[in-house]
Amino acid sequence: MVVFDPLNDSNGFAIPYSNKPFMALFATAPQSDSQISNSSSWPQLLSLHEYAHLLHLAQPSRNTWTNFVASIYDIYDVTNGITERWVAEGYATLLESKLTGRGRLYDVQVEMMLQQFAREGGWPTYNELSSTSGRYRIGNMAYLVGGRFLAWIEANYSEKKLDAVWTRMKGAKKRNFEKAFVGVFNQPAQLLYQRFVAEFTQKVMNLENKDIMDKYSLWLDGDFELAEPTLSPNSELLAVVEKSKGPNAKVNLVVYETKENIKAKEKFEKAQKDLIEADPIDIADTPPVIFKRKKKFNLAQRNFNGIRHPRWMGDDALLFVSSTTDSNNFKHQDLFKWKLSTGNVTQLTDGLNVRRFDVDIASGRVYAELNKFGYSSLVQFNITNLSGTVQANEIETASLQYGYDFPRVNPTNNSQLAYLEHNVNQPWRIKIRNLTTQETSYVALPHEYQFLSFLNWSRDGKALYYVAGKGEALKMYRYEFEDQKLFALTQGHVPVALADGVTK
Known part of the structure; x- marks a missing residue:
């Protein structure tokens, strides 16, 4: 085992050698809004997850020839222990949660995200479970959905039957996961997965309250992924980190005007008017739910180093964090300044790990x-x-x-x-x-909450906003200091991410 900090990020990996198993633990703990923040401690969660990989995948084969070749050829040894990504990551995620009572299986933020995916019919297909790129958050599904699927199998059939699959995969008779699975359950894993998805979706749709959902309205529609919105002091601009789709995804820090895009609306209406004038019996396009706000400024990431945590410094400058690399090729996170009126970007710190x-x-x-x-x-x-x-x-x-x-x-x-x-x-x-x-003092929080993140002050400095939740309810709250009162502002039926600069 090696513990180090090469990326200044929360991660780790295991190499399932059967005769010399190895795991690497990255020291940096996750932040509060991470999908891996639900733990008693980062070292415990990470070491359990990676150790579960070794116990699961690095067991010696009971096939004499396979074991002999593995003992003299490391690459063969490792590849012999590799199985579908969703099987490996899903089972380690299942065990990290069963052994600690925490982890991604019991994370309310994860649960809320998966419920929203279910409402939209957006769950991964069986063939997508192991994917690392493509649809939104698809790379996480091996952990989040894979772990829940295996937990569902244990709950509906038994731990013993699932364990039998792992035993069969290391047998004298060579079998991959699918063959080992069919021999125990008499049906492919794909068919059981379809049943699992149907049951989860049914549960979510049965709980849906349309009256509540209708209270939430679209304000900005991104092309793929939006994160960390932050409002300028004069409230005229909103900066947001945008990520494009694909394995070479581009990251941009985009600044939008907060006022409605009247010109876009007028352009759309004129185009529809011209369409009908040219063909009176044609049918015009339905107007979009929201016209895209005007993009005022755009800053692209450099050398795939990312852009994170933007904060305004007045109305004409943004500070943000991006990765830098030292002489040993270790990554750090440093502070940069982007002046909007000139476009100049300045690195302010060196190797600070902010x-x-x-x-x-x-x-x-x-x-x-x-x-x-x-x-x-x-x-x-x-x-x-x-x-x-x-x-x-x-x-x-x-x-x-x-x-x-x-x-x-x-x-x-x-x-x-x-x-x-x-x-x-x-x-x-x-x-x-x-x-x-x-x-110092502490602020009131909901009873028996599990998740807590996205902290921000109200503009008048008299209240704090934050997102918290447990079970299957993630809500936005306001705590008012003068009356020492706590209010739930949402009802927990949709995922919540909170921009700063919110007002009463």
């Missing part, structure tokens, strides 16, 4: 979570004349036990900082710190 952050425009201070070799800290530093070297003051000391996310400065009181805090064996919680006195 993740989410916030900026206080009045003082020029940045508040950021740093993560180096698994140690998470919360720091502040001045962005004025910043050039590579950063003199950062710790607000929360670097720790393996604690993690931090979503630092947010009160827009009307820059001595008040809100952020998420995570402790081993504890869920995320919201911490308030007075930066002058260093006094």
Whole structure:
């Protein structure tokens, strides 16, 4: 086993040698909105997942010839242990959850996303389960859907019957997964999968309340994936990270006008009018649900280094995080500045390993979570004349036990900082710190919540918004400090992602 931090990202892998099994664990813990954040601790979840791969896939074959060749030829040994991606990742995901009571099988954010896919008829086909590119989030389905499918098999047939498949795959008689499966269940896995999808979809559709769904309206329709929307101080612009489709997906930081695109509407109406004038018995196109907002600025990623966590610095500049590479080819995450009026992009830090952050425009201070070799800290530093070297003051000391996310400065009181805090064996919680006195307190949260993320202040600084949930309900909440009251603003029937800059 090796523990290292080559990408400053949350990941790991296992190589299923039967005679010298190996696994690598990446030290950086996931952020609060990640699909792998539901754990007692990152090292526990990751090591269990990768160890499950080895126990599952690295068992020696009971075929004498196969075992002999594997003992002298490593590549043959590894390939002999490889099976369909969804089978390997799905079973490790199932075990990570069964052994901890946490993990992706019991993650409310994952459950809500899969329910939305079911409403849209968007679940992967059996042949897509192992895909790594194509439809939205298809690369995650080996874990998320594969794990749930195997759990469904255990619940409907028994753990013993599923275990029999793994035993048969290592038999003296050579069998792949499909042959081993059919011999136990008397039908292909694909047929059982279709039944599983039908049952899940039926459950979701039976729970759907059209009156509630009709309360939500489309505001911006992306081409493929939208993430991390952030509103400019004057509310006239919205920056959002957009990702295109495909294995070489392009990532752009796009700035849209928030006002309605009247010109696009007029252009559409004129085109339909011209159509009918040319052919009076033709039928015009149905207007789109929403006309695409006008794209004001666009910044493309460079060298596939990504663009993450944009924050406004006034109305003419955005700060964001992108990957950089050191002399040892290790990845880091650094802070960049994009000035909209000139298009200039400037790298502000070097090898800092900054993740989410916030900026206080009045003082020029940045508040950021740093993560180096698994140690998470919360720091502040001045962005004025910043050039590579950063003199950062710790607000929360670097720790393996604690993690931090979503630092947010009160827009009307820059001595008040809100952020998420995570402790081993504890869920995320919201911490308030007075930066002058260093006094801290915690914000009220829903009873027995499991997921917590997307923290933001109201514009008047009197309330906090966040997304939390458990089971099959993910809701947006508002906590008002003056009355110390907590309100659920949504009813938990659709996935929620919260942009900053929300107002009452």
